[in-house]
Amino acid sequence: MEAATAAEVAPGPTLKVKEVSPADAEELQTSPRQGAGSPIPQLLSPIEENPKIWLPRALRQTYIRKVGDIVNLLIPFQGKPKPRATWTHNGCALDASRVSVRNGERDSILFIREAQRADSGRYQLSVQLGGLEATATIDILVIERPGPPQSIKLVDAWGSNATLEWTPPRDTGNAALLGYTVQKADTKSGVSHSRLLLGAPQLWFTVLEHYHRTSCTVSDLIVGNSYAFRVFAENQCGLSETAPVTADLAHVQKAATVYKNKGFAQRDFSEAPKFTQPLADCTTVTGYDTQLFCCVRASPKPKIIWLKNKMDIQGDPKYRALTNLGICSLEIRKPGPFDGGIYTCKAVNSLGEASVDCRVDVKAPH
Numbered sequence: 001m002e003a004a005t006a007a008e009v010a011p012g013p014t015l016k017v018k019e020v021s022p023a024d025a026e027e028l029q030t031s032p033r034q035g036a037g038s039p040i041p042q043l044l045s046p047i048e049e050n051p052k053i054w055l056p057r058a059l060r061q062t063y064i065r066k067v068g069d070i071v072n073l074l075i076p077f078q079g080k081p082k083p084r085a086t087w088t089h090n091g092c093a094l095d096a097s098r099v100s101v102r103n104g105e106r107d108s109i110l111f112i113r114e115a116q117r118a119d120s121g122r123y124q125l126s127v128q129l130g131g132l133e134a135t136a137t138i139d140i141l142v143i144e145r146p147g148p149p150q151s152i153k154l155v156d157a158w159g160s161n162a163t164l165e166w167t168p169p170r171d172t173g174n175a176a177l178l179g180y181t182v183q184k185a186d187t188k189s190g191v192s193h194s195r196l197l198l199g200a201p202q203l204w205f206t207v208l209e210h211y212h213r214t215s216c217t218v219s220d221l222i223v224g225n226s227y228a229f230r231v232f233a234e235n236q237c238g239l240s241e242t243a244p245v246t247a248d249l250a251h252v253q254k255a256a257t258v259y260k261n262k263g264f265a266q267r268d269f270s271e272a273p274k275f276t277q278p279l280a281d282c283t284t285v286t287g288y289d290t291q292l293f294c295c296v297r298a299s300p301k302p303k304i305i306w307l308k309n310k311m312d313i314q315g316d317p318k319y320r321a322l323t324n325l326g327i328c329s330l331e332i333r334k335p336g337p338f339d340g341g342i343y344t345c346k347a348v349n350s351l352g353e354a355s356v357d358c359r360v361d362v363k364a365p366h
Helices: 022-027 193-197
Strands: 016-018 049-053 063-066 071-080 084-089 100-103 107-112 121-129 132-143 151-158 161-167 179-186 205-211 215-218 226-235 271-277 282-285 290-299 303-308 319-324 327-332 341-349 352-363
Touching (some): 063 071, 205 215, 271 341, 282 290, 303 319, 327 341
Antiparallel strands (some): 016 132, 049 071, 179 226, 271 290, 303 341
């Protein structure tokens, strides 16, 4: 505890000392040289130690307690002989039914068994000794939880959002509000709105804390659910014991999906035959089957004609022609010396024709 003289002005409560002048103090004592006509002498104990109050640092600012808490203040002082200590509350005498005071030789105790908000105010301790006086002031604030906001209203609901408004509580609990806590609950699981009004704790989820305005927008609500909302007020003691619940539910409806069919322009894929892979010249050995390949693109589907030395070989059993997905193949079965020559693949449709050639040489085996 830091000592503070009664004459100094410390931060927080003001500490004052009322002193008399030395001349006035001498007049309070009878001098042996007084004349015969002077009154009968009155002997006073000499002041050995001036009165001073040592105010604890914690009490130099507002002393805050909650409703129902015990207030037990011990204020040390000094003075010899024992000074007279008195307390006042807001300039008036203390209520003896609520406040107890015990004055000792070196301290004074102020005791309140169960603090109530009516006990808030300015308490002053006065220590008097003769014509000297020391005072100290203590501000006590007794607080409790605030009352609930007076009402809450669902203003609008759109998309996955809901806008809420509410009014501040009538009773702030004798302390400044620290903000509001907003909670939501959904009825997707089949819970009735009446049960939500009862505030079943397992159904509520906090969406905003320490919020200072009296309106808000709650976002990210799930499509297809219906929501109720409630708001708590909060001060230094905590949240209000109850909270109003919105009378109307916010229904988050699924937006209707409209499909617009865009006009489709039919594309004409018709084209004249075109070979994307030509025939390749090759050399084969007598008696070994040989195959020729090429690729053609055309629409409508073309007719494929194979020629040898410009002569149509369709229907000749020595050759087998196949066409699949634009891939044209010609198999020459066991070619002989006379099967060499220029082979042509021709594709024909209604838009035109195209052809590719290759040379096939047949050699005798060594």
